[in-house]
Amino acid sequence: MNKRVLLIIPFFMIFSFCKNKTKEQKFWDWFSKNNLTYYNEVEGIDTTKPLFQRLNAELKKVNSELTWEFSPIKDNGIREFTVSADGIRELFPAVEKLVLAAPEIPNWKINAFRQRIPGEDLRIDFGEFSISYSDIFFKYEDEGEKIGIELYIKDFDGEGQKQNAIYILLDGLIGEYDTETVISWIDWKKLNELETGKLFKFHELRNLVDQKKVENHN
Helix, strand or coil: CCCCCCCCCCHHHHHHHHHCHHHHHHHHHHHHHHHHHHHCCCCCCCCCCHHCCCCCCCHHHHCCCCCEECCCCCCHHHHHHHCCCCCCHHHHHHHHHHCCCCCCCEEEEECCCCCCCCCCEEEECCCCEEEEHHHHEEEECCCCCCCEEEECCCCCCCCHHHHHHHHHHHHHHHHHHHHCEEEEEEEEEEEHHHHHHHEEEEEHHHHHHHHHHHHCCC
């Protein structure tokens, strides 16, 4: 009669295996175990809730400056989890490395960088401040592989919070990656509404950026 052989794995081997995991793998191990909790959080995302503070804490173990966004659950049942560098180019490798390490998680799509939002208009509210694509116009300078832009913004007063809101609109229009890799500089100006006929509409920047990307790959 053949005897069964009991395989005993020494504790130090298990410990060594866990210890050798990268910080990216450890993050995704944690998120995979808790993904249903986040998937089912459908009443709005309040980053002051302990649930999301825990997510912030786990992400900071990978890199203290990375940020994240969740989409609503879409008609196909997918919720998107976007890892963002918050527009800091030096953090792009950290974003890419983390997203490349992501496993397949049912009902989730993991994105590197804020994605484009389809459509020719988008409005966001930043406290009492509200702004949309239709409030912004631009001029541009072709600089070879990149484009420099002057943004003309309705009621713009130079306040930093408003600039942050406009960056979010810019990421929604052309995506965070293209904002940092195709746009070389941005000048901020208050819009004179009598001069809009001399300017491009904000949503037209998307086609301009895509055309520049095609030129750069030819």
